[in-house]
Amino acid sequence: xxxRISALMDGExxxxxxxxxxxxxxxxxxxRAEWRDGQLIGAALRGERKLDLDITARVMSAxxxxxxxxxxxxxxxxxxxxxxxxxxxxxxxxxxxxxxxLAPGGQEGVPVAAGNLAGVxxxxxxxxxxxxPRLQEYLVAxxxxxxxxxxxxxxxxxxxxxxxxxxx
Amino acid sequence: MLVRIALLxxxxxxxxxxxxxxxxFAEDGLALLHRIAQGSRQLTYSGTFxxxxxxxxxxxxxxxxxxxxxxxxxxxxxxxxPREVLxxxxxxxxxxxxxxxxxxxxxxxxxxxxxxxxAGLGNLPEHYAIRSGREGRVAGLKSRAVLLEPRDEWRYxxxxxxxxxxxxxxxxxxxxxxxxxxxxFAFTQVKIGGSLEQGALKPGYDREGVRVQQVRTTELRTxxxxxxFRTMLPGFRKVAAMKRxxxxxxxxxxxxxxxxxxxxxxxxxxxxxxxxxxxxxATLGPLNVYRRQIDEHRVVVMGEVPALAVRRLGxxxxxxxx
Numbered sequence: 001x002x003x004r005i006s007a008l009m010d011g012e013x014x015x016x017x018x019x020x021x022x023x024x025x026x027x028x029x030x031x032r033a034e035w036r037d038g039q040l041i042g043a044a045l046r047g048e049r050k051l052d053l054d055i056t057a058r059v060m061s062a063x064x065x066x067x068x069x070x071x072x073x074x075x076x077x078x079x080x081x082x083x084x085x086x087x088x089x090x091x092x093x094x095x096x097x098x099x100x101x102l103a104p105g106g107q108e109g110v111p112v113a114a115g116n117l118a119g120v121x122x123x124x125x126x127x128x129x130x131x132x133p134r135l136q137e138y139l140v141a142x143x144x145x146x147x148x149x150x151x152x153x154x155x156x157x158x159x160x161x162x163x164x165x166x167x168x
Numbered sequence: 169m170l171v172r173i174a175l176l177x178x179x180x181x182x183x184x185x186x187x188x189x190x191x192x193f194a195e196d197g198l199a200l201l202h203r204i205a206q207g208s209r210q211l212t213y214s215g216t217f218x219x220x221x222x223x224x225x226x227x228x229x230x231x232x233x234x235x236x237x238x239x240x241x242x243x244x245x246x247x248x249x250p251r252e253v254l255x256x257x258x259x260x261x262x263x264x265x266x267x268x269x270x271x272x273x274x275x276x277x278x279x280x281x282x283x284x285x286x287a288g289l290g291n292l293p294e295h296y297a298i299r300s301g302r303e304g305r306v307a308g309l310k311s312r313a314v315l316l317e318p319r320d321e322w323r324y325x326x327x328x329x330x331x332x333x334x335x336x337x338x339x340x341x342x343x344x345x346x347x348x349x350x351x352x353f354a355f356t357q358v359k360i361g362g363s364l365e366q367g368a369l370k371p372g373y374d375r376e377g378v379r380v381q382q383v384r385t386t387e388l389r390t391x392x393x394x395x396x397f398r399t400m401l402p403g404f405r406k407v408a409a410m411k412r413x414x415x416x417x418x419x420x421x422x423x424x425x426x427x428x429x430x431x432x433x434x435x436x437x438x439x440x441x442x443x444x445x446x447x448x449x450a451t452l453g454p455l456n457v458y459r460r461q462i463d464e465h466r467v468v469v470m471g472e473v474p475a476l477a478v479r480r481l482g483x484x485x486x487x488x489x490x
Contacts, residue, residue, distance in 0.1 A: 025346050032346050135452065136264070137271060137414060141383065142434040142455075142470055144260045144273040145408050145425045159219075159351075159453065159472075 005034050197298035197314045201289055204314075204328055207335030210234050214368055215307070215358030216246070221351045221453040231368035242369045254371055263373045270373075272382045292429050295319055295403040296326075304329065306338040307355040316430065322401045322477045323431050324350065334360050342454050342472060351454035351472075385410040385423070393422065395437060399484025401477055403428040426471075426481070433471030433481060441466035447482070449475045458482040 214231040232241040245251040252263040259274040296316035325343035339354035388409040408425040421438030447460040458469040458478040469482040
């Protein structure tokens, strides 16, 4: 089945095999893990940016805080390091990204994390005073205005409490 | 070969009754969804639930009641810092103890956002295959499940478990493309009906030294938005558009909400950011967040939808030229 999965990723399966393989994926957590790893490795090899932590960190910091961080740009990892870095980032996962985004005050978090992972010393952090809405505020607004629909009033605010506290 | 054909025929025969009853299932499922929507709003309940997202697990306490037509609820995180959400009708207060920050969001007028009311479930079968019927047990209660599988790649799947007796939603999961659970919440203990404990809905935080961020919003008509959305996602329609301001010194920004009745996507457009920032997608728990710079404006699109969806919607945003 594992060969089937890599064949599926490479688009080398016949139509009927695709259906069967997807069914198998649905049934087995082990196979799904296989699929995810494969996807991660593939993405890392292609150098996709979503998995590239320093990019993610940079963007989240841009969303998070207007206070401009003046730090040396993290050195780009050498090409051979990328897959490992990407996997490390995904293992650390969402929590890292969210922590970066929602770190209290927001000023120190980003360069430290991005710097450490990229193997660079932390640079000076100079923050300007201008502030803009932060991701936390966006999250609250998003949940507050999400249609109550099925989930009803209560459940939609659960995410606000849980996700906003991520990485603490 | 013959065996194959025989097998195929047999499969077809076995599948026929299932196919034939699918519409009935869908209708049944929809009825259950309506019950859940009603139950979640009208019931008085309190309990403890577990929230999971990725590797993260959180326990929280919830109390909810409806009195004189006003829905009041309080959610408090039991793990980590005691974050709190209090809601009374259309006003939502979120307290973040570590920042000593209280964010208050109040919808300018309920009347202005009719689509936020539990309606419009009727369109769901167009975008989700709805199945119901499975029975099980959640938090010690006999429950029934409703499964919604997306019909396209613009949304995630959902699984809901409701208390068979009251209709209260006991467990909900957000399902990814491969059926993997992206996020779930489930009651571990719940008390339905009766009256709440004294003080169950009272805020637990101390207002001393707390920074209050009262967000003011005003409704926006489509013509006044100044922006257009060129790439609309199938089934998602605009349910709210407003100007928002977090404080007197904060810049005014715009918030537009799109929904397919179940999933929602928020678009925030605010002045700021530096030109030349690259567009990017990131994740925040089960949410995907897309960010893009358009001239002197920062555009952030977030929602509990696949990354593909926030990106697609975000890429179609343009200034309107008058």
